[in-house]
Amino acid sequence: MIILLPQVLRYTGAMMIRRSLVALSALVFLASAAAAQTEARDKSPEAIPAAVTRLKPAEMRAEQIDRLFARLIKSEDGPEAQRAEQSIWNLWMTSDSPTADALLAQAMRASAAKETGTALAILDNVIEVHPDYAEAWNKRATVYFLIGRFNDSLQDIEKVLELEPRHFGALSGLGMIKRQQGDLAAARAAFSEALTYNPHLDGAKRALEEIEAEERPI
Numbered sequence: 001m002i003i004l005l006p007q008v009l010r011y012t013g014a015m016m017i018r019r020s021l022v023a024l025s026a027l028v029f030l031a032s033a034a035a036a037q038t039e040a041r042d043k044s045p046e047a048i049p050a051a052v053t054r055l056k057p058a059e060m061r062a063e064q065i066d067r068l069f070a071r072l073i074k075s076e077d078g079p080e081a082q083r084a085e086q087s088i089w090n091l092w093m094t095s096d097s098p099t100a101d102a103l104l105a106q107a108m109r110a111s112a113a114k115e116t117g118t119a120l121a122i123l124d125n126v127i128e129v130h131p132d133y134a135e136a137w138n139k140r141a142t143v144y145f146l147i148g149r150f151n152d153s154l155q156d157i158e159k160v161l162e163l164e165p166r167h168f169g170a171l172s173g174l175g176m177i178k179r180q181q182g183d184l185a186a187a188r189a190a191f192s193e194a195l196t197y198n199p200h201l202d203g204a205k206r207a208l209e210e211i212e213a214e215e216r217p218i
Contacts, residue, residue, distance in 0.1 A: 064091055065088055072200070073199060082200075085198060085200065092135045095133050095135075097129075103122050103126050104122075104126060104133075104136055104139060107126070107143075110122065119139075119143050123139055135160075141156035141160060150177050153173065153177060154174070157170045161174075171190050171194035175187045175207060178190060184214060184215060187207070187211060191204040191208050192208065
């Protein structure tokens, strides 16, 4: 078959263009595949830094409480210390169960209305279902204290401090009971420890001054 020169040139040029396009398409495909693999690898669980992993609510509360205690201990400003203390109490009264939180509030209302039996029954149920809820133990310890069941209160305080050793409210309650029982050394130790976590507890400071006066020889 005879092919004229112009036709040969056109044919050769077309072939070169097609080959270039094929090569370019192949490069684009390979680049896309490599990018897809990199993206998939970056999204794999192993590639996600631990720092960006979402914290659980309890872990978030624990971090907030740590920061608030740091503020409370260092603060020399009364209003700022009060805000930090109140924020700590609010977090202590918050659990992973809105139902438990609502029942805790209901028990506190019952106790304030001197409906002791109702308050204890509610707190018993909350503790049975949520045994790691430190504030439920603390509130039951408070109710026991108010009705003079000191040994029961001490048992609950022990559980509170096992769950939250910095609980200055429970430590203050421990000091009050030990003082009532005449164990002034234990009372002084409890009040002093409470003040290490919350230096702004005026009641604990007064108690220590009174204990010191009681122990001073006449």
